[in-house]
Amino acid sequence: MPHDASGDAIRAxxxxxxxxxxxxxxxxxxxxxxxxxxxxVMGLHLVGRDALRGFIEPAQSEEMRGRHLISEPLIEVDGNRATVTTDYAFVGRDLAVQSSGRYHDVLACGDDGEWRFLEREIVFVGDQPADRSDRG
Known part of the structure; x- marks a missing residue:
């Protein structure tokens, strides 16, 4: 099986x-x-890095942090874009699993060779991803 540099970079x-x-x-x-x-995530739809930055720090205060654990992702690369699904669990400081679900991602490889998220949807266990079939 040939080495998959794109897959390795996406996993990173x-x-x-x-x-x-x-x-x-x-x-x-x-x-x-x-x-x-x-x-x-959780009914929110944020667009752009600025909106994301404004959301994340208050949502992830130090006392709320734990560890995000991810499974082996399923990666489909098409040129400089990739669709990825990855199961996850979030373990809090009390060592209890506080959340689990699946990440649904679209990433793109930039001119600098770095893979970045274009889209991320976090779907908790028992929920369904948004219907985006109208996106062509």
Whole structure:
């Protein structure tokens, strides 16, 4: 099986997402997203890095942080874009699983060779992803 450099780079982006968030590195975390990104979670639909940055720090105060654990992602690369689904669990400081579900992502590889999130939707166990079939 040939080595998949795109897959490795995408996996690294997914790992950075978790580690930066868990460590409170919000500027680094926000830089993982495209300028015009879309982010959906808990009924919120945020557009753009500025909206994302304004949301994340209050939502991830130090006492709320734990560890985001992710499964092996399913990655489909088409040129400089990729669709990715990854199961996750969030473990709080009390070591209890506080949330689990699936990330539904679209990433793009920029001119700098970095893969960034164009879209991320977080779907909790028992919920369904948004119907985006009208997006062509």
């Amino acid at each position: 982006t997914l790992a950075r997402y978790c580690q930066y968030l868990d460590d409170g590195r919000f500027d680094d975390w926000t830089a993982l997203f495209a300028e015009d990104c879309e982010f959906r």
